[in-house]
Amino acid sequence: MADIEEIRKLKARYFRLLDHQDWQGLSDVFAPDARIDVSSSTVSGSGRGVYSSRDSFVDTVSKLLHGAVTVHHGHTEEIELTGADSASGVWAMEDRIWFPEGSPVRTLWGAGWYEEEYERVDGRWRIKRMVLRRQRLELDGNPID
Amino acid sequence: MADIEEIRKLKARYFRLLDHQDWQGLSDVFAPDARIDVSSSTVSGSGRGVYSSRDSFVDTVSKLLHGAVTVHHGHTEEIELTGADSASGVWAMEDRIWFPEGSPVRTLWGAGWYEEEYERVDGRWRIKRMVLRRQRLELDGNPID
Amino acid sequence: MADIEEIRKLKARYFRLLDHQDWQGLSDVFAPDARIDVSSSTVSGSGRGVYSSRDSFVDTVSKLLHGAVTVHHGHTEEIELTGADSASGVWAMEDRIWFPEGSPVRTLWGAGWYEEEYERVDGRWRIKRMVLRRQRLELDGNPID
Numbered sequence: 259m260a261d262i263e264e265i266r267k268l269k270a271r272y273f274r275l276l277d278h279q280d281w282q283g284l285s286d287v288f289a290p291d292a293r294i295d296v297s298s299s300t301v302s303g304s305g306r307g308v309y310s311s312r313d314s315f316v317d318t319v320s321k322l323l324h325g326a327v328t329v330h331h332g333h334t335e336e337i338e339l340t341g342a343d344s345a346s347g348v349w350a351m352e353d354r355i356w357f358p359e360g361s362p363v364r365t366l367w368g369a370g371w372y373e374e375e376y377e378r379v380d381g382r383w384r385i386k387r388m389v390l391r392r393q394r395l396e397l398d399g400n401p402i403d
Numbered sequence: 404m405a406d407i408e409e410i411r412k413l414k415a416r417y418f419r420l421l422d423h424q425d426w427q428g429l430s431d432v433f434a435p436d437a438r439i440d441v442s443s444s445t446v447s448g449s450g451r452g453v454y455s456s457r458d459s460f461v462d463t464v465s466k467l468l469h470g471a472v473t474v475h476h477g478h479t480e481e482i483e484l485t486g487a488d489s490a491s492g493v494w495a496m497e498d499r500i501w502f503p504e505g506s507p508v509r510t511l512w513g514a515g516w517y518e519e520e521y522e523r524v525d526g527r528w529r530i531k532r533m534v535l536r537r538q539r540l541e542l543d544g545n546p547i548d
Numbered sequence: 549m550a551d552i553e554e555i556r557k558l559k560a561r562y563f564r565l566l567d568h569q570d571w572q573g574l575s576d577v578f579a580p581d582a583r584i585d586v587s588s589s590t591v592s593g594s595g596r597g598v599y600s601s602r603d604s605f606v607d608t609v610s611k612l613l614h615g616a617v618t619v620h621h622g623h624t625e626e627i628e629l630t631g632a633d634s635a636s637g638v639w640a641m642e643d644r645i646w647f648p649e650g651s652p653v654r655t656l657w658g659a660g661w662y663e664e665e666y667e668r669v670d671g672r673w674r675i676k677r678m679v680l681r682r683q684r685l686e687l688d689g690n691p692i693d
Binding site (some may be wrong): 270327328331333 | 549552623624625626638640642659661683684691
């Protein structure tokens with residue numbers, strides 16, 4: 259139970275630090291070689307949104323969200339320990355973004371699920387793999403297929 | 404604490420499987436003779452929305468949501484163990500539905516609380532009773548009294 | 549872990565009793581001398597929203613929300629025990645208010661974080677300090693700086 263609570267707080271930090279645009283803190287939530295797939299959120303078309311390190315993910319996100327206000331919320335986590343130092347989890351999510359004036363897209367609203375794997379190294383849990391799948395995504399109020 | 408976590412994940416599956424339209428999985432979240440009252444969600448008037456078995460509930464919901472996209476989120480559960488194999492809980496909730504083109508109602512947005520009872524049979528927790536009470540419900544953007 | 553769960557349910561009651569307009573119950577969630585700062589929510593300008601007792605907070609909120617329908621949801625808590633009978637926490641939040649007809653403001657939507665301290669007195673956890681910071685607040689659909 260203590261491990262599950264630690265992983266709960268790990269993901270809570272992900273949401274909070276992302277919305278605070280604390281890029282150093284956000285990076286620290288992930289394992290260095292984390293595999294991340296948020297292609298379902300891509301504003302500018304398919305092919306983007308897949309990353310093989312936390313550095314490339316945070317670098318891209320920090321540029322994409324420059325000047326934006328974001329709200330990312332997570333819900334009803336299902337966390338399972340899969341080994342002494344490994345775990346998996348699913349989180350429901352909802353996000354809203356207001357991009358700055360002059361951006362090609364001004365607002366984003368979406369909902370989906372994060373499918374994740376976690377690992378503990380040197381006593382600290384981190385996100386090892388994160389995939390975002392969406393049930394609905396709207397840009398400027400229009401649904402994207 | 405382990406029982407509370409199990410019940411938390413049980414309700415998390417309810418939300419996830421409902422939005423995935425996994426009707427077999429959703430059914431399995433409930434006790435066979437579960438009493439379910441979601442009449443506060445009824446799109447087509449009073450008198451509907453009360454069920455005395457999981458089969459009748461899932462059958463109706465699966466037809467109602469055919470072709471729809473749904474987002475059901477749960478929040479800030481208050482779970483109390485009431486016996487060795489029984490528990491009660493309250494969950495805040497928010498839901499959104501987009502019905503398919505041609506439907507009499509195209510969008511639903513609402514918020515409320517699930518009041519629930521759980522029981523453990525053969526080592527598995529299930530929802531025994533579920534009542535949804537709403538503080539606000541909008542159909543096509545118009546509030547329903 | 550049991551203490552963390554108790555604090556989780558304490559804050560869950562805060563959200564539920566506020567939206568039920570159960571003012572006696574809401575008051576009981578706080579320590580009598582709780583310090584509360586929700587100035588980021590203030591509808592009628594700066595200078596309001598800071599309270600040095602639960603009574604003054606609940607008295608003001610009960611008048612402000614008279615006749616309104618409200619939805620307050622909390623997410624992804626990060627609770628840390630800081631002593632035998634003290635703890636701190638951060639909660640993400642989203643709120644919606646529909647004020648009654650004739651009010652100067654008709655709708656509020658916002659998101660932010662509660663930063664809180666808790667204390668246990670006579671075996672019961674209570675909120676000792678609550679500060680709400682927002683990332684976004686809209687009144688009648690218009691963002692407030």
